Amino acid sequence: MLFKKLISCLKKLASDPKYPGLCTHDIEVLTKRYERKVWESYLENNKPAAGRIFWVYGPNKSDITIIGLEPHPNDKKDAFQRITLSAMD
Numbered sequence: 001m002l003f004k005k006l007i008s009c010l011k012k013l014a015s016d017p018k019y020p021g022l023c024t025h026d027i028e029v030l031t032k033r034y035e036r037k038v039w040e041s042y043l044e045n046n047k048p049a050a051g052r053i054f055w056v057y058g059p060n061k062s063d064i065t066i067i068g069l070e071p072h073p074n075d076k077k078d079a080f081q082r083i084t085l086s087a088m089d
Helices: 002-015 028-034
Strands: 039-042 051-057 064-071
Touching: 002 039, 002 051, 002 064
Parallel strands: none
Antiparallel strands: 039 051, 051 064
């Protein structure tokens, strides 16, 4: 089931990163850490540890590069500190 959600999410992300169901938003803490704007989109919602996709624009202007697939990190102030994303060139 998770695979189907992932495929659906990636299709929506490829056609429209601001698709309402993805609830895409930037993550300021990760943007500061990686010195590049990092976005988070919902893979699933309304369940414990719901999956999230982390991504950046690039390497070309119209490209999106997935740099992480993680469970939602809770709503604590330092929750994103445990997130480690793939290296970006």
